[in-house]
Amino acid sequence: MSVTVATPEQLEIIENRSQSVARMFYDRVEASRNREAYRFPDEDEVWHSLTWGETGEQVTKLAAGLVALGIEAEERVAIASGTRYEWIAADLAINAAGAATTTVYPSTGADDEAYILADSGSRIVFAEDDEQIKKLVEKRSELPDVVKVVTFDGQTDSAGGEGDWVIGFGELEQLGAELLEKQPDVIEQRVAAIKPDDLATLIYTSGTTGRPKGVRLSHDGWTFEGATLLAGGFINEDDLEFRWLPMAHSFGKVLLTGQLAVGFACAIDGRVPKIVDNLAVVKPTFMGAAPRIFEKAYGRIVGMVEEEGGAKLKIFRWAEGVGREWSRAQQSGKPISPILKAKHAVADKLVFTKVRDRFGGRVRFFISGAAALSRDIAEWFHGAGVLILEGYGLTETSAGAFVNRPDAYKLGTVGLPFPGTEAKIAEDGEVLLKGPNIMRGYHNLEGESASALLEDGWFATGDIGEIDSEGFLRITDRKKDLFKTSGGKYIAPSYIEGTFKGVCPLASQMVVHGNEKNYCVALITLDPDAVAGWAEGHGMAGKSYSEIVSSDAMRETISQDVDELNSKLNRWETIKKFAILDHDLTVESGELTPSLKLKRKVVEDNYRDVIEGLYAD
Incomplete structure (x- = not known):
């Protein structure tokens, strides 16, 4: 079907x-x-x-x-x-x-x-x-x-x-x-x-x-x-x-x-580096972006308020809770109560207008693509009046195949198929697509073209997903990234990694590992801008990035965030051990693609000793 x-x-x-x-x-x-x-x-x-x-x-x-x-x-x-x-x-x-x-x-x-x-x-x-x-x-x-x-x-x-x-x-x-x-x-x-x-x-x-x-x-x-x-x-x-x-x-x-x-x-x-400055000058009504941009903005906003602490932090946390409640009510399609409307109006005046002003004040929506967006982060922005429409596609589909719309969206999904695009789920859960946007093959690679382009014009995406009764697609992971623990449980690492980014405002990257092991571990990198702000509020201003991220205080902070992450996961998905790397992953290091997607195998190969150390006991 x-x-x-x-x-x-x-x-x-x-x-x-x-x-x-x-x-x-x-x-x-x-x-x-x-x-x-x-x-x-x-x-x-x-x-x-x-x-x-x-x-x-x-x-x-x-x-x-x-x-x-x-x-x-x-x-x-x-x-x-x-x-x-x-x-x-x-x-x-x-x-x-x-x-x-x-x-x-x-x-x-x-x-x-x-x-x-x-x-x-x-x-x-x-x-x-x-x-x-x-x-x-x-x-x-x-x-x-x-x-x-x-x-x-x-x-x-x-x-x-x-x-x-x-x-x-x-x-x-x-x-x-x-x-x-x-x-x-x-x-x-x-x-x-x-x-x-x-x-x-x-x-x-x-x-x-x-x-x-x-x-x-x-x-x-x-x-x-x-x-x-x-x-x-x-x-x-x-x-x-x-x-x-x-x-x-x-x-x-x-x-x-x-x-x-x-x-x-x-x-x-x-x-x-000029994106935020340019948004204030240009004042656009919409923008396409990779999830990393929203993750950085989220981390910076939350980090700045946490640095200030006191009454401002209490008001921010209250507004944050109201925003999430309002977002979930909006998503449910049910009428929003007068009390919630009133609370959201106050939260908007005190906090959310400032969030929107960071993006120029006129944005009607953002379009997110190129990698998975954390639902927690999407919900946080939605509560603040910034709708992020997540979409999905690949280079092989001329980019777009699915997208949420302002009048038809479900956070946590990549939306509905483009008009004229057909989609179905194969027996093994792989997403298959068909339409005029499908590539004409790989250049000079007939064998690889034949393996990706199936009978009757269907293209095998390599992604695992689910389509609900209304046609909304949820991507769970890349087929090649799924792994099985020694206990026989399948793990979708990108789901865990995305959830962590919604929990930890300091996070830049998380790389989950556990193939044929009896528990999962993670490599974690922290955002340099967020780390600098955190250091100001923890008596470590002026110290190097590596000193800050390797400190006991930072490890305690991240440990609390990992505990919160684990509370949202099934027992076999939880992160038992983690290591904080002393530098972030970058495009220049070859560990991220130019569109800011993780090169999982490269990272695992580069830090094989660190990963093995997490299983040493």
């Missing part, structure tokens, strides 16, 4: 979608020419704005520049850059030229980047700056297909003594302008020739082991994703999105195509 949730009106919008991302973009330019499309900061933190018409003119020149450099239909052009306006302009230009974008995280090492560029056959690379150019120059002998590098900010004249191999963004525009003078309709012809099933994007999954796999995603999949956001009706053209997510990740791309379909404006700045 499969489930799909859609109205006839939604299906009509989806069926009448554009044939390509490029067509969708130019349709938006025509429909919203004088409306704001993008805003972004310069090096002096001054924000600039572009209309759809202005964006259309620049993208057309860039696309023509690619054509002038010899790019043909479905050939690959890579982007190695953080999230910024130029990333989006380059991506749109690549698709407008009929080519396909290969995405590369700026944090990708030179060896992996060379592999991705060579495996994809990328012919041109957009490189953000000198750091990205340096990696390309070092590996140039391994990149015979790369004929040109186009840099946003880097040096062009003498980059590694490579002459005109590296040109500037403006130079590419100029090449395009010259071609358009001779062939004014060259991009119109390219766009008209794109077929829905043509390759639009090649995204290499960051992977936890081995070489990354290139996921082949079509124009049809992306236009479907954009059309479903339009059909959903909960985002409109008067909204303002703040986008910091890595555009190299599929979550960023689906927000881009959703913007093309709906027409809202987008403020862009990929610098993660």
Whole structure:
């Protein structure tokens, strides 16, 4: 039995979608020419704005520049850059030229980047700056297909003594302008020739082991994703999105195509440390984010109040309790009592308005994806008037497959299927998906494509889940992450880890281990910002992070949180022993993916001695 949730009106919008991302973009330019499309900061933190018409003119020149450099239909052009306006302009230009974008995280090492560029056959690379150019120059002998590098900010004249191999963004525009003078309709012809099933994007999954796999995603999949956001009706053209997510990740791309379909404006700045500051300046109405952002915000807010203590802490704790009670009443669908309404109004005035102000004061909702969100944290924010709509998807599904909506949500689930998406649960509990958004296979990996793409168009996600009677999906864990204790009990580690983050405001990561052991243990890392605040209130200000987290006082604090966690778990799931690492896990260390997901096997391999020590007795 499969489930799909859609109205006839939604299906009509989806069926009448554009044939390509490029067509969708130019349709938006025509429909919203004088409306704001993008805003972004310069090096002096001054924000600039572009209309759809202005964006259309620049993208057309860039696309023509690619054509002038010899790019043909479905050939690959890579982007190695953080999230910024130029990333989006380059991506749109690549698709407008009929080519396909290969995405590369700026944090990708030179060896992996060379592999991705060579495996994809990328012919041109957009490189953000000198750091990205340096990696390309070092590996140039391994990149015979790369004929040109186009840099946003880097040096062009003498980059590694490579002459005109590296040109500037403006130079590419100029090449395009010259071609358009001779062939004014060259991009119109390219766009008209794109077929829905043509390759639009090649995204290499960051992977936890081995070489990354290139996921082949079509124009049809992306236009479907954009059309479903339009059909959903909960985002409109008067909204303002703040986008910091890595555009190299599929979550960023689906927000881009959703913007093309709906027409809202987008403020862009990929610098993660600037998120809070930017929210206060931009004042967006919605934002997509990874759960780690909400976890950090939750930990910082709670930590600051706990540092102050006294009456403020008592009021905060009272408001927190009222918020959770109000959230649960809202979720139940039952009428909220006048007494609870009155208490919530007081709590809102005293506490929750300050929470919302941290996000700019205008947010209608957040969309959370890329990893599991703790239900406790989602409920905490909901009680404070900040609705987090958790969604679910994979790179292989062009990002989105399920999402909660403002008028139809269940905290702790990833929502309802996108209109036009089918879902079912296999006999072993694995989630299977079907729809236009499913990948066209893994690049140059026919065997792995065949194992993931099943009969009749179904895709095996690798996730274990449950679909309730109303169509809401709850993900319990990754199939490969489930383990069995020596007592024969199955453990879903991500559920335990997510629950802990809702209990412990100091937490950054928890990694649960217990495969074929008679009890579970955990590695714990703490958030550096939250730790600094905790130290202020515990007479340890000025001490190093490692000194603070290894102190007896910190261990006692975390031990109490682990006890609270255990009170919420089945006996066989409880954490019997734990170790606090003297540093946090990071993308740079290779222990988190660029989308902030845990690389479980890497962490377990790196700290094998610590884990074995927890079982030593």
